Amino acid sequence: MALIVHKYGGTSMGSTERIRNVAKRVAKWARAGHQMVVVPSAMSGETNRLLGLAKELAPPKPGDDHNRELDMLASTGEQASSALLAIALQAEGMQAVSYAGWQVQVKTDSAFTKARIESIDDERVRADLDAGKVVVVTGFQGVDDAGNITTLGRGGSDTSAVAIAAAMKAHECLIYTDVDGVYTTDPRVEPDARRLTTVSFEEMLEMASLGSKVLQIRSVEFAGKYKVPLRVLSSFTPWDIDIKEEARSGTLITFEEDENMEQAVVSGIAFNRDEAKISVLGVPDKPGIAYHILGAIADANIEVDVIIQNLSKDGRTDFSFTVHRNDYAKAVDLLKAKVLPTLGAADIVGDTKICKVSIVGIGMRSHVGVASNMFRVLSEEGINIQMISTSEIKTSVVIDEKYMELAVRALHKAFDLDQPAA
Ligand code: ADP
Ligand code: ASP
Ligand code: MG
Numbered sequence: 001m002a003l004i005v006h007k008y009g010g011t012s013m014g015s016t017e018r019i020r021n022v023a024k025r026v027a028k029w030a031r032a033g034h035q036m037v038v039v040p041s042a043m044s045g046e047t048n049r050l051l052g053l054a055k056e057l058a059p060p061k062p063g064d065d066h067n068r069e070l071d072m073l074a075s076t077g078e079q080a081s082s083a084l085l086a087i088a089l090q091a092e093g094m095q096a097v098s099y100a101g102w103q104v105q106v107k108t109d110s111a112f113t114k115a116r117i118e119s120i121d122d123e124r125v126r127a128d129l130d131a132g133k134v135v136v137v138t139g140f141q142g143v144d145d146a147g148n149i150t151t152l153g154r155g156g157s158d159t160s161a162v163a164i165a166a167a168m169k170a171h172e173c174l175i176y177t178d179v180d181g182v183y184t185t186d187p188r189v190e191p192d193a194r195r196l197t198t199v200s201f202e203e204m205l206e207m208a209s210l211g212s213k214v215l216q217i218r219s220v221e222f223a224g225k226y227k228v229p230l231r232v233l234s235s236f237t238p239w240d241i242d243i244k245e246e247a248r249s250g251t252l253i254t255f256e257e258d259e260n261m262e263q264a265v266v267s268g269i270a271f272n273r274d275e276a277k278i279s280v281l282g283v284p285d286k287p288g289i290a291y292h293i294l295g296a297i298a299d300a301n302i303e304v305d306v307i308i309q310n311l312s313k314d315g316r317t318d319f320s321f322t323v324h325r326n327d328y329a330k331a332v333d334l335l336k337a338k339v340l341p342t343l344g345a346a347d348i349v350g351d352t353k354i355c356k357v358s359i360v361g362i363g364m365r366s367h368v369g370v371a372s373n374m375f376r377v378l379s380e381e382g383i384n385i386q387m388i389s390t391s392e393i394k395t396s397v398v399i400d401e402k403y404m405e406l407a408v409r410a411l412h413k414a415f416d417l418d419q420p421a422a
Contacts, residue, residue: 002170004035007139016084096136101143266361278320282317353401
């Protein structure tokens, strides 16, 4: 008997029919002798619907902050789906109970809409499991010290599931979703993408941080920190497939590098359409410039991603960086108000129609020329590179958004990702 955590995403919970299927699958696992904790997302579209209602009532304006109430609101999506799943499990003849984050408790900090889990008290859940119940715990939400409901950021149910698995020392955390594993790139953009049977933790961390939405980055971080065995698999297989076959399916995130295995140079391609570029033009090239510009941005709690500073000409230079698109207007306003006058820069310009495309692979550590290969492929497609950023196992470029699919497909082919691994 093992303690297993299942997580079901929004599409997998998208209708009563699908919830019934989830209940049947979970019941199969419980009847095979496992203690089951299940973490559902809100039914598909529900979080967007709720947040859309708030937007209708209060279109976002600089200075406005409804974040506490947004969390009160968005968390109801998971509360509803969890209760429905517990009811469906009971209808299958199982003993089942559902809990909201504050009932468990899943303790977080108070950063509304992007809270971080600090601790999980699993006593109540454990007592229910020992009494033979299936326990359903809401994804995406927690509670802060003051008793406010918080949410963990979009896609946060993945993190809820992995954190619960870590706290309870679960045997495995299975992330059930609408694809049958982690692919070489998003199969919606490249139909020739291939499923990976395993992916290293480091590569998964890069892919998630560079925009592959199949797992929320914090869930991968948790899995790494607490060594939670983690698998991504399909919720669309028939619920009654052989449990052993199901347990082997999908993609396993691995923590140990297999020394004997020849690592693919590039294992995957990620892309991110959520960023915008800001350039401060004609800044005097002297010490303290980066700090002056990015310090103001950091003080406003805005995260910066890719940064470049050009060579100076006549003692002046251009300084560019990217931020999340949601933070773009705030960042530009702030720079115009605070930085432009004090710094004596010529202008501030921006571009929201950009995207970042990245190649990721552990094999890049031991191979030279991978980045230049990437640049060659993009140049052959006539795609201009605006910014570049590299680390040991990834190279990212910022390009015009309209070339994103072309770039992903060309790179996927050039790095033989459509071919089965040797
Ligand atoms: P869920 O609602 O189950 O959490 P998500 O929509 O958050 O599902 O994540 C699954 C989606 O992630 C897939 O439908 C796919 O389009 C997208 N995706 C992006 N990159 C990848 C990748 N490398 N492998 C698999 N899926 C990916
Ligand atoms: N329901 C939340 C969202 O749509 C959390 C999740 O699905 O993981 O972002
Ligand atoms: Mg998700």
